[in-house]
Amino acid sequence: MRRRGWPWLQDRPLILEAAYSLTRRLLVWASPLLLKVGVPRLNSVFIPLEDVTKKPVFGCRMCGQCILHSTGMTCPMTCPKELRNGPCGGVRQDGHCEVIPSMPCVWVKAWERSSLMGAMGTEIRLVQPPVNRSLHGTSAWLNVLTGEDQLAPPAWQITPNP
Template sequence: MERLVVAVEKPLKEAVWDCRMCGQCILHSTGLSCPMRCPKNLRNGPCGGVRANGNCEVYPDKRCVWVEAWEGSRRLPVFKDHIEHLQKPVDWQLQGTSSWINLASGRDGVAPKGWEPHASS
């Protein structure tokens, strides 16, 4: 079943969002920009190297994924404050699996072993 779902999900999400199939999709929290496109795999905002023009430190000819995410989140009618939520680290064991199945099964909501979010002040 998963192979069939991945066969549909992967090309669709790659074409629309340049998805990297991390198995833990957070597009709704990142202005419909896939944060896994960041060459540093940052999942909680930009690095300190974003250029003044909004381009990436690693690939200066490309727009920073997180600049795109912030701008995209401002345009969303819902979820626009989700970009400010702390995202758990990527569970690399889910790489290449279906985020749709992982969401339905609750598998994407499990934080990697040893990770605990900081309590908010």
């Protein structure tokens, strides 16, 4: 079975939220320089870097569009159904996964942890757009810089549903 992260740290989402905010700020701060170097060249640095950080901590699947801060710092791609707006209705009474009975449901954890977070804790209530499958295997951090991780399908528009 693939790694599903480091629960000790994941159960302290405040630390992770701070780390996320810091990383994001650093990236944005360095973005003029980074963009000058160019995304293709940076990919060779960033992808291995994300590999050795996000994989052990979150069980990252390199979807290329990280929404950890909106999902209780729990990677939604580790859900066997890869739900971005979970949990599904199949969660077992003990809070474990329908598909892998030995594993706690990723989304039960996500909702629990989101309530332990700071400012970003309420983002779990946002409707998340479909995954852009073409970003799989690319660097989510670079996609933050280029804004590509924010691109929903063109007609995707959340409007109030009366």
